Amino acid sequence: MEPFGIALTTLVLFVSFGFMVGVLFGFFGMGGSFLVTPALLVMGYPARVAVGSGMAFVFGTAVIATLKHHDLGQVDYKLGGLMIVGTSVGIEVGRIGVFYLEDLGLASGVIGITYVVLLGAIGVFVTRNALKNDGSSGSGGGHHDAADDEIDPDAIPDIAKKIQSYRVPPMMTIAGGIQVSLWMVLGVAFATGLLSGFLGVGGGFIRMPAMFYLIGVPVPVAVGTDLFEIVFSGGIGSFLYGMEGGVDLSIVAPLLAGSALGARIGSAATSIVNEDDIKIYFGLMLLGGSIAVAFQQAGDYFAIEIFNTVGFALILLSAFMVSGAVIYSTVTEMRAQANASVPSAD
Template identity: 65%
Template sequence: MLDSSFALLGGSPELLALFVGFGLVVGVLFGFFGMGGSFLVTPALLMMGYAPRVAVGSGMAFVFGTAVIATLKHHDLGQVDYKLGVIMIAGTTLGIEVGRASVFYLEALGLAGGVISVAYVLLLGGIGLLVTREALAGDGAGIDHDAADKDLSDYEIPPVAKRIQETVRIPPMVSLRGDVQVSAWVITFVAFLTGLLSGFLGVGGGFIRMPAMIYAIGVPVPVAVGTDLFEIVFSGAIGSYLYGQGGGVDLGIVVPLLFGSALGARVGSAATAVVDADGIKVYFGGMLLVGALAVGIGEVGSYVGSELLETLGLLLVIGAAVVVAAAILYTALRSLRATRRRGAASPE
C-alpha cells in the first residue's frame, strides 16, 4: 500500500523524505522572513540533475501552492485587497507583454544586454537606497512582524504616496483596505510599470510590486504582502499550467515539498512572535550569498564534468538553508524558555 503510494508520486521513499525535509526548511524560512526559500528550490533541483524545464516548472508549481496557503492565511487576517489585486493583475499582465516586446526590439538592435544590465543596477540600487534610508530613519525595513496585531488604518502612508493620492484625483476613485482612496488609473499605471520591469528583466516581480504598492499607492504593508501573494497565485497558476503542458511539473517533487513547507511555514511564522528578526537578517543575507556561491560551484562542476563539485554545490545550498532555519528554531526555543523562566520567577 505504502509502496504503491510512493510509486504514484514517482519517487523512492528516501527521495520523498528528502523533499519533505527540504520543504520543511524552506517553509520555516518563508514563514519567518515572508520571502525567500522558494528560490532555493529550483537551483537545488537543477543540481540534483533534473532537467531545467522540470526544475523551473516544479519550482513554479511549488511557489503556486505556497502562495495559495499564504493567501488563505492573509485572507483570514483581512489582509488581501481583492479589488486592488484584480486591477494589479490586469495592469501587470499588459506591462509584461510590453516589456517582453521591448526586449525583442532591443535584441534586434543589439542593445538588449547593456540596457537590461543598466536597468537592473538602477532598479536594485534605487530600491536598496529607499529601504536603507527607511531603516536608518528608524522605521524598520522588510516585513512587519506585528502586522497581525496592528490596525490597518494605523499605518502611516509614505509621503510620496500621500502626494500622489492628493494630486491625482482622476475618477474612478477606488477605496482600498486601510482607508486608502486612490485613483484606479494610478493603480493601473503602477501595475503596468511593475509589469513592464518584470517582463523586461525576466523576473517574477514581487520585489518590485511590494515596494511599489507601499510607496506609490500607499497600501499598508500587510495588505501589500497579502495582495502580492494573491497576484502570485494567478501568475504561479498560469506559469505552472504552461510548464505543465510541456511536462515540466513533477508531482513527485511538488507534493512532498508542499507537504513539508506548509508545516514549516506555520512554525516559521509562529517564531516571528518571539524572535527579533533583525538579529537573524544577517544570517539570511549570508544564506543568499552562500546560495549564490553554491550555484556558481555547481555550474563550474557541471561545466568541467566534476561530480564532486556538483555535489558540493548542492550540499552548500541545502546546508545554508538548514543552518539558517535551525538558527531561527533554536533562537525561538531559547527565547520561549527564557520568557517561561522569567514568568515562573516573578511573583503574582
C-alpha cells in the same frame, strides 16, 4: 524503494527542504521559494521542469498562506485583481522567453546568471540594511503585529510619494485611501510577472518591496495582497508549464507537504521572535543562494562535477542556517518567557 515514483532519500530530502523553505516563507512572508528552482537546477532537472515545478510549489504554498492572511483581513482584492492582469501578461512573456532560450540551448545559463545577479544584489541590500539597523530598532515582538495599525503617511517612502505625484489617469484608490495611477499598478505587475515567468518564482521577494516602495501599499496589506496574487499567477504559470510537461508532481507534492508544516511554525514564530534579529541571516542566505548558483554555472561551463555538489550543499546550508536560526530563536524566547513566569508562582 520508490514510494511516489522517486527514491526514498529524494523524498525525505524534498520534504525536509520544503519544511525549511516553509519556515522562511511563514516567518518573512516572502522568500524561500526562490531557493527551490536553483536547487532543482543544481540537482540536474531540466530548466523547464525546475521552473515549472518551482512555480507549482509556489502556487500551493501561496494558497495555504492566503487562507491565513484572509482571516487577518490583510488582502486588498481590488488591487490584487489588477495585479493579476498585469502579472499574467508578464508571466506569458517570461515563459515564451524561457522556451525560446531553451531552443537556443541557453536557458539554464541565462536563468542561472539572472539568479546570481538578482539574489546577490538583494542579499547585499538586505544584509547592509540589517547591519545598519542593528541595535537601532526599538521594535520588539513579531513583525506581523502591526497588521491592524493605521497607516502613517510618514511611513510612505519618498520615492513612492514622488511616483504617486505623477497623476497619470485613470487614478484608483487602494488600501489606506492612497490614490495611485492604474498604469503604475499594471506596470509593476507586468515587470514582476516577467521575472516570475522567467525565473519560476512567485515573485514575492520582488513584488512585495515594489508594492511598498513604488505604489505605497502598507507592508501587511502588501504581503497579503501579494500572496493572493501569487495564487493566480502561480496557478496560471503552473498550468502553462504543465501543458508543456514542465510540472513534476513527484517533486511538488513532498515539497508542499514539508512547507505547509514549516509555514505554520514560521508564522507562529513571528509573534515570538523579533524579525530584526534574523534579518541578517536572511540576507546572508540570499547571498549563499547566489554563490551556489554561481558554482553550478561554473561547474557546467568548466565541466567540473564537484562545483555542482558544492553549489547544492551551499543552497541546503543557507536554508538550513536561516530556518534553524528562526526555530532556535523561537525556542530560546519561549524558554525565557516560561522562566520569567516561574518566580511569580512562588
